[in-house]
Amino acid sequence: MLVWSPTKTLKLCGFTSPSRNPPLKSGKVRVVFDCTAKFRDTSLNDMLLSGPDLLQNLIGVLLRFRLGKIAFTSDIQVMFHQVKVPLVDQKFLRFLWWPQGDTAKEPEEHCMTVHIFGAKSSRSVANFALLQTAQDNAHHFNGEVLEKVRTNFYADDCLKSVNSVEEARKLVHDFIELLKLGGFQLKKWLSNEPSVLSQVDTSDRAHTDLNLDLNSKTTENVLGVKWDFTTDILQMHIHVKSKPVTRRGLLSIISSVFDALGMVAPVVLNGKLILQQLCRKGISWDESLPPLELDQWKCWLTADGFAESIYYKYSRYMFPRYVQTDFENIQVHHFSDASSKGYGTVSYLRVVKEKGEVHCTFLFAKARLAPLKTVSIPRL
Numbered sequence: 001m002l003v004w005s006p007t008k009t010l011k012l013c014g015f016t017s018p019s020r021n022p023p024l025k026s027g028k029v030r031v032v033f034d035c036t037a038k039f040r041d042t043s044l045n046d047m048l049l050s051g052p053d054l055l056q057n058l059i060g061v062l063l064r065f066r067l068g069k070i071a072f073t074s075d076i077q078v079m080f081h082q083v084k085v086p087l088v089d090q091k092f093l094r095f096l097w098w099p100q101g102d103t104a105k106e107p108e109e110h111c112m113t114v115h116i117f118g119a120k121s122s123r124s125v126a127n128f129a130l131l132q133t134a135q136d137n138a139h140h141f142n143g144e145v146l147e148k149v150r151t152n153f154y155a156d157d158c159l160k161s162v163n164s165v166e167e168a169r170k171l172v173h174d175f176i177e178l179l180k181l182g183g184f185q186l187k188k189w190l191s192n193e194p195s196v197l198s199q200v201d202t203s204d205r206a207h208t209d210l211n212l213d214l215n216s217k218t219t220e221n222v223l224g225v226k227w228d229f230t231t232d233i234l235q236m237h238i239h240v241k242s243k244p245v246t247r248r249g250l251l252s253i254i255s256s257v258f259d260a261l262g263m264v265a266p267v268v269l270n271g272k273l274i275l276q277q278l279c280r281k282g283i284s285w286d287e288s289l290p291p292l293e294l295d296q297w298k299c300w301l302t303a304d305g306f307a308e309s310i311y312y313k314y315s316r317y318m319f320p321r322y323v324q325t326d327f328e329n330i331q332v333h334h335f336s337d338a339s340s341k342g343y344g345t346v347s348y349l350r351v352v353k354e355k356g357e358v359h360c361t362f363l364f365a366k367a368r369l370a371p372l373k374t375v376s377i378p379r380l
Contacts, residue, residue: 033093035118044092044119051124054131058260059364061154062223066323068161070168071232072191073206073222074175076130079156080115080122082183083129127155133182140181145174158186159222161322168196176200190220192229192321224258227321235318236263240301247278248285250297262346262365263319269342269367271300276369323361327351332363338380342369 035044065071076082085093093112099105115122131150138146148171152160158175162168168191176186188206191197197205206220218230219237226237238257243249254271257264274296281290289297329352336345344367351359370380 033095033112033116033118035116035120047092048120050120051128054124054127056151056154058154058223061152061157061159062225062260063363064152065159065161065222066234066321067325068163069322070163070165070191070193070196071159071161071227071229071321072168072172072189072193072196073160073220073227074158074186074189076156076158076179077185077187079130079184080117080126082185083115083122083126085113085115123155129182130179130184133184134178137178137181141174141178145171145178149175149178154223157223163326165193165195168193169199172196173199190229192232224260225263228318232321233318234261234263234321238264244286245289245294245297246286247275247283247289250275250278250289261363262367263362265344265346265365265367269344269369271297272369273341274300276372280372319362323349323363324351324353324359325349327353333360338370338377340370340377342367343380344368 035048037043038046065073090111090113093116094109095111096107097110098107115125130153134146134149148160152158160168160171162171172189179186185204187204189197189200189204190206219226219228219235221227226235227233228235236259240253241256243252250271254268254275257268259265259268274293277293278289283290283293288294331350333348333350334345335347337343344365346365347363349361349363351361353359
């Protein structure tokens with residue numbers, strides 16, 4: 001793999017350097033191969049099939065992550081680059097590069113020998129390799145390990161929870177040894193139970209210092225949701241970047257909010273409603289907002305709207321990761337409603353504990369705008 005200065009700009013044969021963009025937060029230089037770059041009106045992705053979708057449902061992985069008392073997460077280090085491209089196909093991944101990065105020299109021809117991030121087929125191939133590794137070596141492990149690899153991995157991210165420390169420790173060991181047989185290495189291990197990580201190398205942990213002080217970072221991003229592993233709480237951290245106050249800018253800000261579980265769905269819906277009003281009025285993408293929508297947008301972004309709902313209200317009502325299911329009386333309650341502006345649904349788990357104590361936990365929510373074409377409320 002070639003390494004170059006991230007300050008240089010180059011695009012040859014569809015191969016792109018990190019250009020003039022600011023350095024990555026991780027400090028790493030990543031290989032980018034632009035498979036959409038066209039030559040004679042044809043790109044590499046035009047000639048590739050995406051393959052079957054082998055990813056687990058994102059919501060399913062997150063909900064299963066909440067079923068056990070002891071939780072742990074990890075991810076596969078550079079997953080795509082662990083899967084080799086057949087020798088006969090490597091010629092299609094050729095690119096030009098200057099020797100030692102010296103632009104005064106004639107560029108040389110190189111080729112990638114592993115799957116790349118830009119190829120349309122890479123995701124399906126990498127996930128197939130992961131599942132095939134588990135299937136080929138399942139006989140060396142407990143029969144349930146294969147199923148747990150299938151249901152608790154989302155691409156290169158592993159999210160799993162169990163009900164005992166012993167089971168968690170064994171599963172961590174099995175995952176590491178099983179995936180190692182296929183050339184996959186699990187890194188950035190994290191758990192709400194420090195003893196679970198005792199058998200993981202310090203360099204493979206997300207946090208090397210388990211004796212965290214009050215000023216230490218205790219939250220990690222797990223599939224778009226912030227998990228505070230010390231308090232075992234799920235929460236939303238949203239940082240709104242400055243954008244032009246236009247329809248295009250509004251869309252960029254609203255689209256940047258990734259909320260898989262719908263934890264702040266009612267708040268985001270109000271922002272989408274403003275965007276829909278602009279669409280109804282025929283406001284172009286880069287036109288300034290009318291006074292009414294401008295005031296609504298400012299209110300949504302200020303402490304009286306978006307910020308208050310995200311940072312204050314929801315910080316007081318953060319959701320526990322673990323949903324208690326070890327009782328006989330368990331019910332899932334679904335609520336839904338609709339109006340001329342939007343419709344939504346939310347689900348809660350209701351558990352009746354000993355002595356009649358009732359405990360309710362938020363599970364999942366969704367909210368959508370009513371379509372521009374009028375639809376009756378009963379149909380919504």
